[in-house]
Amino acid sequence: MRCSYAPMGLHVVVDLSKCSGCRYCEVWCSFTHEKVFSTSFSRIRVIKDDVIGMDFPIVCQQCVQAVCVSVCPTGALYVGSDGVVRLERMKCVGCGRCLDACPYGAVFKDPVNGFPLICDLCGGRAVCVVKCPTNALSLYPLTEVEVVGVEGLGRRYELALTEFGKLLERWGVRVRVK
Amino acid sequence: MSGLSRFYGYVGKVLRVNLTTREVRVVGLEEGLVRAYLGGRGLNVVRLYYEVPPSVDPLSPENKLFFGVGPVVGTGFPLGARLNVTAKSPQTGILGDSNVGGHFAPELKYAGFDQVVIEGRSSRPVYLYIHDGAVEVRDADGLWGMRVREAYEAIRREVGDPGVQIAVVGPAAENLVRFSGIFFNRSRPAARTGLGTVMASKGLKAIAVRGDGYVEVAKPELFEELVEEVEFEVYSHEQYWPRRVMGTSRILMAANKIGVLPGKHFTEPEVPYAFEVSGEMLALRYNVKNRACFSCVVPCSRVFVVKRFSECFISEGPEYEALAGMTVRIGNKDLDKALKAIELVNDLGMDVISVSEVLSWAMELYSRGVLSREEVGGLSLDWGDMEVVMELLMDIAYRRGFGDVLADGVVAAAEKLGKGLEIAFHVKRLEMIQADPRGLKGYGLGFAVSSRGADHLRSEPFIELSDDPEVGLRMFGESEATLRLGVRGKGRLVAYYENLCALVDSLGVCKNLAENMDILNYQKVAKLVEAVTGMTLSVAEVEAIGERIVNLERVYDVREGVGREHDVLPERFLREPLKVGASAGHVIELDLMLDEYYRVRGWDVRSGIPTARKLEELGLRDVVEDLRRMGLLPG
Numbered sequence: 001m002r003c004s005y006a007p008m009g010l011h012v013v014v015d016l017s018k019c020s021g022c023r024y025c026e027v028w029c030s031f032t033h034e035k036v037f038s039t040s041f042s043r044i045r046v047i048k049d050d051v052i053g054m055d056f057p058i059v060c061q062q063c064v065q066a067v068c069v070s071v072c073p074t075g076a077l078y079v080g081s082d083g084v085v086r087l088e089r090m091k092c093v094g095c096g097r098c099l100d101a102c103p104y105g106a107v108f109k110d111p112v113n114g115f116p117l118i119c120d121l122c123g124g125r126a127v128c129v130v131k132c133p134t135n136a137l138s139l140y141p142l143t144e145v146e147v148v149g150v151e152g153l154g155r156r157y158e159l160a161l162t163e164f165g166k167l168l169e170r171w172g173v174r175v176r177v178k
Numbered sequence: 179m180s181g182l183s184r185f186y187g188y189v190g191k192v193l194r195v196n197l198t199t200r201e202v203r204v205v206g207l208e209e210g211l212v213r214a215y216l217g218g219r220g221l222n223v224v225r226l227y228y229e230v231p232p233s234v235d236p237l238s239p240e241n242k243l244f245f246g247v248g249p250v251v252g253t254g255f256p257l258g259a260r261l262n263v264t265a266k267s268p269q270t271g272i273l274g275d276s277n278v279g280g281h282f283a284p285e286l287k288y289a290g291f292d293q294v295v296i297e298g299r300s301s302r303p304v305y306l307y308i309h310d311g312a313v314e315v316r317d318a319d320g321l322w323g324m325r326v327r328e329a330y331e332a333i334r335r336e337v338g339d340p341g342v343q344i345a346v347v348g349p350a351a352e353n354l355v356r357f358s359g360i361f362f363n364r365s366r367p368a369a370r371t372g373l374g375t376v377m378a379s380k381g382l383k384a385i386a387v388r389g390d391g392y393v394e395v396a397k398p399e400l401f402e403e404l405v406e407e408v409e410f411e412v413y414s415h416e417q418y419w420p421r422r423v424m425g426t427s428r429i430l431m432a433a434n435k436i437g438v439l440p441g442k443h444f445t446e447p448e449v450p451y452a453f454e455v456s457g458e459m460l461a462l463r464y465n466v467k468n469r470a471c472f473s474c475v476v477p478c479s480r481v482f483v484v485k486r487f488s489e490c491f492i493s494e495g496p497e498y499e500a501l502a503g504m505t506v507r508i509g510n511k512d513l514d515k516a517l518k519a520i521e522l523v524n525d526l527g528m529d530v531i532s533v534s535e536v537l538s539w540a541m542e543l544y545s546r547g548v549l550s551r552e553e554v555g556g557l558s559l560d561w562g563d564m565e566v567v568m569e570l571l572m573d574i575a576y577r578r579g580f581g582d583v584l585a586d587g588v589v590a591a592a593e594k595l596g597k598g599l600e601i602a603f604h605v606k607r608l609e610m611i612q613a614d615p616r617g618l619k620g621y622g623l624g625f626a627v628s629s630r631g632a633d634h635l636r637s638e639p640f641i642e643l644s645d646d647p648e649v650g651l652r653m654f655g656e657s658e659a660t661l662r663l664g665v666r667g668k669g670r671l672v673a674y675y676e677n678l679c680a681l682v683d684s685l686g687v688c689k690n691l692a693e694n695m696d697i698l699n700y701q702k703v704a705k706l707v708e709a710v711t712g713m714t715l716s717v718a719e720v721e722a723i724g725e726r727i728v729n730l731e732r733v734y735d736v737r738e739g740v741g742r743e744h745d746v747l748p749e750r751f752l753r754e755p756l757k758v759g760a761s762a763g764h765v766i767e768l769d770l771m772l773d774e775y776y777r778v779r780g781w782d783v784r785s786g787i788p789t790a791r792k793l794e795e796l797g798l799r800d801v802v803e804d805l806r807r808m809g810l811l812p813g
Contacts, residue, residue, distance in 0.1 A: 017467060024474075035398070037394070038393070112390075
C-alpha cells in the first residue's frame with residue numbers, strides 16, 4: 001500500500017443524500033469565473049432526473065495523476081504551482097481529449113470558444129462549497145491509496161472493492177488499484 | 179465575457195410563434211414595457227390586454243398563450259426561478275394566469291428569450307424545441323395521447339439531453355377538460371385556470387427548452403451584497419426548517435389546529451385523523467430527500483416513496499393543496515391512496531384543486547341524496563372511496579360518463595344537472611382552494627377579489643396568521659388587519675399583498691420569500707431591481723408597478739363583464755357559521771371588507787370598477803379610453 005496526497009490537499013466531496021439539485025453551485029461558479037450567471041460556463045454540473053428525483057453533482061476530483069493533463073497533446077493543460085489543473089489557452093487546440101479522458105466526466109466545454117472548463121477550487125475558497133444551501137458539498141483533504149496485489153482475487157472481490165471504494169471516497173480516501 | 183446584454187437582467191428578446199402559419203418572429207423587448215411592468219406576469223398581462231380582445235373564444239386560434247420570465251430569473255438570486263403563464267381562461271372566461279417554479283424559466287432565458295407568445299392553431303399535433311435563440315416546430319403525432327410522464331420521457335429522449343426542460347400537456351388537456359394544466363418536467367404544474375387546455379387547443383403538446391446563454395446583472399457588487407443578506411435572513415428564519423422538512427404539506431396540521439380545513443366539502447373544519455394524512459406523517463414515513471427549484475436556498479420539495487406492496491412508487495411532492503384535496507376534502511383517510519390519486523391527477527394533466535372540488539361537490543350531493551346513483555353513472559360516490567375516485571379521475575380526463583359532466587368545472591356541472599349550484603364552491607367559475615375563508619378572513623377577501631377567481635396566490639396575506647395586533651397596527655394602522663378572525667383593515671392588507679404578489683410574479687421570484695417569509699419586501703425589491711437591471715426606482719415607484727398590474731388585470735376582467743356582483747363567495751361561507759373547531763361560530767363578513775378594499779384601491783365602491791383618476795395616476799390612459807368607449811367607466 002502506498003499513500004499520496006492531492007495537490008492542494010483538497011477536493012470537493014459530494015453528499016448525494018443532501019443535494020437538492022438547485023444548481024446554486026453552477027450559477028455562482030459561472031459568476032465567479034466568468035462574471036455572468038449561467039449553467040453552461042460552470043466547472044460543476046448537476047445531472048438530474050425528475051422522474052426518480054436524481055441530483056448528481058459532477059466536479060473535478062483533483063486526481064493526483066491528472067488524466068486530463070497526461071492526455072493533452074499540446075501541453076496546454078498543466079498542473080500549476082498551486083497544484084490545480086490550469087489551461088494555457090494559447091496552446092489549446094480544442095481537441096476535446098481531456099473531456100473524453102476524465103473518469104469523472106468533470107471536464108466541460110466552454111460553449112463559446114471550445115476551451116475546457118476545469119475546477120480550480122477558486123484558489124482554495126471554492127464558491128460552490130461556500131454557496132451550497134444544504135452542505136451537500138464540502139472541501140475535504142484527499143488521500144489516494146494504491147493497493148497492490150489484488151489481481152486474481154476474483155470478480156466478487158473486484159465488485160466489493162469498487163463499492164467500498166465509493167464509501168471510502170466520501171471519507172476523503174480514494175482507492176487506486178495498481 | 180464579451181458583449182453586453184441590451185438590458186441587464188434581460189435577454190432582450192421575445193419569441194412569437196404562429197402555429198397556423200408556422201411563422202416564427204424574434205422581436206426586441208420594448209424598454210417602455212419593461213419599465214412599466216418589469217416582466218413575467220406584468221409583461222404577459224399587458225400583451226394579453228392589447229392582443230386578446232373581449233370577443234375571443236378562449237379555445238379558438240385567436241386566443242394567445244404567453245410564457246413570461248422576469249429579470250431576476252437565471253441570476254443567482256435565491257428563490258428566483260418562477261415562470262408565469264397567461265392566456266384568456268377557458269375555465270372562467272376571464273384572466274387565465276398561473277405561475278410555476280422548477281428549472282424551465284431560467285432555461286428559457288439561457289435559450290435566448292424573456293417571453294414566448296404562442297398564436298394560432300396547428301392542424302397537426304406539434305411540439306416546440308427552443309434552443310440557443312432559435313425554435314424548431316417538431317412533429318408530435320406520436321406524442322399525442324401520451325400521459326405527462328410518458329411524454330416528458332419521450333421528448334427528453336428525442337432531444338437527447340438530460341438538461342432539457344419540458345412543458346407538456348396531458349390527455350385531459352387534449353380532451354379539452356377545462357381545468358387542465360401545463361406540467362413542467364413531470365411534477366411541476368402551472369395548473370390553475372385551464373392553461374393546459376388552451377395549449378392543447380392549439381395542437382401544441384409540449385415546449386422543450388435548452389440553452390447555453392447567460393444573464394448579466396447591472397451592479398454585481400450590490401447584487402452579491404443583497405444575495406448574502408437574503409441568504410442570511412432565510413437561513414435564520416423560523417420557517418426555514420419546517421419548510422425544508424415538509425414544504426407546504428406542513429399546513430395541513432396547522433389548518434386543522436385553527437379549524438379551517440375543507441373536510442368533506444367544507445363541512446368538517448377539523449378532523450380527528452389529520453395527523454395520519456399530514457406533512458408530518460410524510461416526513462416521518464415517506465420522504466427520502468429534498469429537492470429545490472433552480473437557484474433556491476430553501477429546498478421545500480420532497481421525493482417520497484410509497485411502500486405498500488400492491489402499489490409501490492416514487493415521486494415528488496405533494497404540496498398542501500393536493501394533499502388536503504385528495505384526503506380531507508373528499509373524506510379520505512388513507513395517505514397511500516391519496517398519494518396515488520395525486521400522481522394520477524398529475525399524470526393525466528389536471529389541476530388537483532379543481533378536481534378536488536368537483537369530486538367533493540358530487541360526493542356531498544350524493545351523500546345527501548340529491549344526486550342518485552343513476553345520475554352519477556352507477557358509481558357509489560361515498561366519502562373517501564378511493565377506488566371510485568381513481569375510476570372517476572380517468573372518466574373526467576377522457577370525458578366518459580359522469581366524468582364528462584364534471585370535466586367542464588363545478589359550475590358547468592351544476593348547470594348541466596340543474597342542481598347543486600348553491601354548494602358549488604368557486605369564485606368567477608374557478609374552484610376554491612383548501613382553506614375555509616370563515617376562519618381566514620383576509621384570505622376570504624382575497625378569493626373574492628382575485629383577478630383569476632378563487633385562489634390564495636393573488637394576495638397570500640399570510641401575515642394574518644401571525645394573529646399579532648401590533649403588526650397590523652404598525653403596517654396598516656389597524657390591529658384587526660393581522661388577526662385572522664378580524665374584519666377591519668383587511669382591505670388594506672389584501673391590497674398591499676396583492677400588489678406585492680404582482681410584483682414578485684413579474685420579477686420571477688417565489689412568493690415564499692416575499693409573502694410567506696416576509697423577507698423580500700418593497701424596500702428590498704427596489705434594491706433588487708437596481709442591482710439586476712440598473713433601473714433606480716423609489717419604493718413608491720416599485721409599489722406602483724405592482725398596483726398597475728393589479729389594476730390592468732382588473733380592467734381586463736371588467737372588460738369581460740366582471741364587477742362587484744362577481745366579487746362574491748359561496749353562500750355557505752356568508753350564512754352558515756362554522757360549527758366546530760377553533761373558528762367555530764364565524765361566517766365571513768365580506769361586504770364590509772369589500773367596501774374598504776375598493777376604497778383603498780381607489781375603485782368605485784358600487785361597481786368595483788377602477789376610477790379614471792386611479793388609472794390615470796398609474797399611467798393607464800388608453801385603458802381609461804377603452805372603459806369609456808364601452809360605457810363601463812364609473813361616475
